[in-house]
Amino acid sequence: MKHPDDSNNDKDLFARLEADLAADFGGDVVDLDKARTARTASADADTDRPDSADAASAGSHPDRSADLGPDASDDAKPVLADSPAVSGPGYLDRIKGSKRIPVVPVWLTSRAEFTDASKWIGGHIWHTVWFHAFRSPLYVGKFALRTPAGFARTVARVLRWSIDAEGEPLRQAEARRENSELYLKLSRQRDRRVRLRVALTLISGLGSLGVALYLAFGASPLTQFLAAMLAVGTFGYLGAPADAPISSRAVVKTEVQKLTSDMVVKAMASIGIGQIANAVAKGQEGIKFVAPITREGPGWRADIDLPLGVTVADVADRRARLASALRRPLGCVWPDPDPNEHEGRLVLWVGDRDLSKTGAVKWGLANAKRHDIFARIPFGIDPRGRAQYVPLIQHNVLIGSLPGQGKTSSIRVLACGAAMDPTVEMWLHENKGTGDLDALECISHRFVSGIDDESVKYAADSLKLLRVEVMRRAAAIKALPRDLCPDKRITRQIADKKSLKLRPLLAIFDECQNLFAHPEYGKQAGEDAEFIIKLGRALGVILVLATQRPDKESLPTGISGNVSIRFCLKVAGQVENDMILGTSAYKNGVRATQFRPEIDAGNGYLAGATALPVVVRTAYLDDPATDAIAQRALALRKAEGTLSGHALGEDAERAAGPSYDLLADIAAVVPTTEERVWNERIAARLAELRPEVYAGWKGETVTSAIKPYGIRTRDIAGTTDDGTRTTRRGITRADLTTAITERDGKKGAA
Numbered sequence: 013m014k015h016p017d018d019s020n021n022d023k024d025l026f027a028r029l030e031a032d033l034a035a036d037f038g039g040d041v042v043d044l045d046k047a048r049t050a051r052t053a054s055a056d057a058d059t060d061r062p063d064s065a066d067a068a069s070a071g072s073h074p075d076r077s078a079d080l081g082p083d084a085s086d087d088a089k090p091v092l093a094d095s096p097a098v099s100g101p102g103y104l105d106r107i108k109g110s111k112r113i114p115v116v117p118v119w120l121t122s123r124a125e126f127t128d129a130s131k132w133i134g135g136h137i138w139h140t141v142w143f144h145a146f147r148s149p150l151y152v153g154k155f156a157l158r159t160p161a162g163f164a165r166t167v168a169r170v171l172r173w174s175i176d177a178e179g180e181p182l183r184q185a186e187a188r189r190e191n192s193e194l195y196l197k198l199s200r201q202r203d204r205r206v207r208l209r210v211a212l213t214l215i216s217g218l219g220s221l222g223v224a225l226y227l228a229f230g231a232s233p234l235t236q237f238l239a240a241m242l243a244v245g246t247f248g249y250l251g252a253p254a255d256a257p258i259s260s261r262a263v264v265k266t267e268v269q270k271l272t273s274d275m276v277v278k279a280m281a282s283i284g285i286g287q288i289a290n291a292v293a294k295g296q297e298g299i300k301f302v303a304p305i306t307r308e309g310p311g312w313r314a315d316i317d318l319p320l321g322v323t324v325a326d327v328a329d330r331r332a333r334l335a336s337a338l339r340r341p342l343g344c345v346w347p348d349p350d351p352n353e354h355e356g357r358l359v360l361w362v363g364d365r366d367l368s369k370t371g372a373v374k375w376g377l378a379n380a381k382r383h384d385i386f387a388r389i390p391f392g393i394d395p396r397g398r399a400q401y402v403p404l405i406q407h408n409v410l411i412g413s414l415p416g417q418g419k420t421s422s423i424r425v426l427a428c429g430a431a432m433d434p435t436v437e438m439w440l441h442e443n444k445g446t447g448d449l450d451a452l453e454c455i456s457h458r459f460v461s462g463i464d465d466e467s468v469k470y471a472a473d474s475l476k477l478l479r480v481e482v483m484r485r486a487a488a489i490k491a492l493p494r495d496l497c498p499d500k501r502i503t504r505q506i507a508d509k510k511s512l513k514l515r516p517l518l519a520i521f522d523e524c525q526n527l528f529a530h531p532e533y534g535k536q537a538g539e540d541a542e543f544i545i546k547l548g549r550a551l552g553v554i555l556v557l558a559t560q561r562p563d564k565e566s567l568p569t570g571i572s573g574n575v576s577i578r579f580c581l582k583v584a585g586q587v588e589n590d591m592i593l594g595t596s597a598y599k600n601g602v603r604a605t606q607f608r609p610e611i612d613a614g615n616g617y618l619a620g621a622t623a624l625p626v627v628v629r630t631a632y633l634d635d636p637a638t639d640a641i642a643q644r645a646l647a648l649r650k651a652e653g654t655l656s657g658h659a660l661g662e663d664a665e666r667a668a669g670p671s672y673d674l675l676a677d678i679a680a681v682v683p684t685t686e687e688r689v690w691n692e693r694i695a696a697r698l699a700e701l702r703p704e705v706y707a708g709w710k711g712e713t714v715t716s717a718i719k720p721y722g723i724r725t726r727d728i729a730g731t732t733d734d735g736t737r738t739t740r741r742g743i744t745r746a747d748l749t750t751a752i753t754e755r756d757g758k759k760g761a762a
């Protein structure tokens with residue numbers, strides 16, 4: 013049966029077909045009337061068939077049109093995808109989706125890689141020269157000791173040559189064979205040679221003796237010295253035993269075998285993936301190399317298509333077996349996904365050296381005089397030795413791992429990077445109590461180190477203050493003229509205007525599990541942190557959180573779900589992995605569980621800073637290095653007059669927060685007689701009271717600002733300025749009074 017709308021659908025369909033046919037046949041004119049007649053006839057005929065209705069509707073449904081072949085006008089049945097009539101994406105679509113290989117090799121275009129390689133070569137040459145120069149007295153001694161032997165060998169060789177000793181075995185052989193003719197020929201040749209050679213030897217011997225006597229008794233001391241050196245050098249060299257060269261090796265090269273496709277196929281077949289093993293057993297390859305194995309950085313790169321149904325995660329799961337099969341240390345073997353391709357595309361990178369054996373990575377800013385936080389902070393290197401960076405502006409960072417795997421070290425790197433920009437306000441909280449960030453206390457606006465309740469409360473208070481600060485900034489940014497702040501976010505230009513008080517603010521909470529899991533302050537701290545993470549990014553407030561217990565209690569999901577940059581060092585399992593790196597990270601093969609305890613301290617997956625999650629070995633700053641950087645940062649801040657708060661020894665509570673008391677200000681604008689008041693009215697009155705602080709506040713701003721103090725916002729009936737009765741969000745004066753009393757009581761108790 014035909015649907016009433018079918019006539020319209022038919023028109024659409026024919027319009028589409030008209031376009032398709034025109035495209036397919038180079039714009040040849042088709043008689044549409046004939047086509048319509050044909051289709052009507054066929055549709056009528058189809059009514060007898062049980063599936064005709066479905067077929068017709070499929071043909072008329074706009075979404076199905078893609079399944080129709082060019083001749084679908086005759087019969088609107090779905091066409092199978094493998095029908096020759098369905099050709100798939102056209103040439104243009106395919107080349108649009110293809111990846112272009114860079115014309116100039118990456119190492120030539122990457123200044124960093126080129127500089128790095130040049131540094132290595134320069135360092136290698138310098139080391140070799142210095143190594144041998146240092147040992148030169150030893151080499152002279154060895155030469156001198158070997159000189160007599162060298163002299164004796166030389167004399168023996170000359171004597172053997174002059175008596176034609178090398179022809180003796182041949183003459184003997186001919187004598188034994190009694191070949192007298194040839195023997196006589198050889199003997200005559202020997203006599204001629206010996207006569208000439210003995211004469212030459214005598215002449216040159218006498219000459220040499222004369223030269224030696226002259227050098228010994230007639231030459232200047234310099235000539236004697238040079239001649240002696242030449243003689244010692246030559247005879248010492250000739251006197252060296254074959255197995256004991258004069259010099260030792262300045263560098264021991266780690267010869268690593270070239271990675272061949274054969275090795276990769278064999279290795280992949282032995283890691284317990286059935287499809288590959290079976291294919292290889294049948295003499296096939298099992299995997300497909302989509303590009304030749306190439307040298308990339310200090311290692312080899314193989315781009316591989318895994319068998320159907322096998323994912324990169326399956327290989328990542330078996331990384332240790334793969335390393336064993338390739339006969340390489342675990343830290344050399346890195347199976348990674350290629351997110352620009354399908355789930356079965358594996359990028360296998362096999363390094364020449366184990367990442368954990370790289371030693372302490374030197375920090376890119378170790379000798380810098382200053383840094384701009386709007387540029388990325390050097391963070392470490394990837395297994396291929398390329399520098400990796402973390403952008404802080406517009407971001408928040410979450411770091412997690414088991415204890416002792418390098419969280420604090422990575423935090424130090426970020427803190428020091430930010431410290432090198434004197435405009436950054438540093439709020440540092442280290443709730444482990446080991447003083448890992450103490451070196452930076454001298455430049456901090458707020459600072460705490462401790463695991464006791466008071467220290468945790470200090471950190472919780474910081475989050476409360478930050479929440480208010482975020483709201484202040486939001487209003488301040490909103491009020492800025494559009495030409496100064498077109499994107500409604502902080503820029504270098506805005507941050508540099510001291511009067512705006514919008515400089516970048518870095519707040520670090522190390523061991524934040526002790527804060528978020530705290531029975532008294534944890535819940536509110538979690539809510540505040542979530543609020544800051546969601547809103548603070550564009551406003552120059554950067555939150556960096558590190559935890560050794562990534563679970564729901566210690567790390568609210570609102571936080572883990574909203575951070576933009578994640579760094580995960582060794583963790584125990586999938587749950588912790590995904591808490592830090594984001595949902596499905598483990599499933600996608602991004603697994604920080606693969607790192608080894610202690611050995612891989614400092615190695616982790618960095619996600620969000622680059623298009624793909626990447627393994628990074630962080631730079632390492634020990635205490636003296638951190639101290640030196642902190643002192644440089646202090647000098648910069650002193651010079652620019654940007655030290656504030658704790659660093660100036662100001663009262664922490666006052667220094668930390670805004671210089672106004674929000675609750676007192678609300679109490680001032682809401683008279684005691686006014687039992688209920690709308691938040692929008694409070695906002696307007698606050699703006700009048702202190703325009704420099706509250707300008708731009710709205711009812712919602714007030715709602716968020718009072719929430720940390722436990723004041724409930726409720727629906728309140730009232731009358732608008734134009735006399736209309738309505739209900740809006742507001743508070744009661746009683747709630748305000750209670751909040752003030754509670755707060756002041758706590759302050760008194762402390």
Ligand SMILES: Nc1ncnc2c1ncn2[C@@H]1O[C@H](COP(=O)(O)OP(=O)(O)OP(=O)(O)O)[C@@H](O)[C@H]1O
Binds near residue numbers: 371418419422444615
């Ligand atoms: N990037 C690195 N390079 C080399 N070694 C490192 C690196 N990072 C950490 N380590 C080593 O790991 C040790 C522990 O590091 P760190 O104190 O940062 O770990 P943590 O995860 O903060 O520990 P905890 O959870 O106990 O606070 C360091 O003392 C150092 O020896």
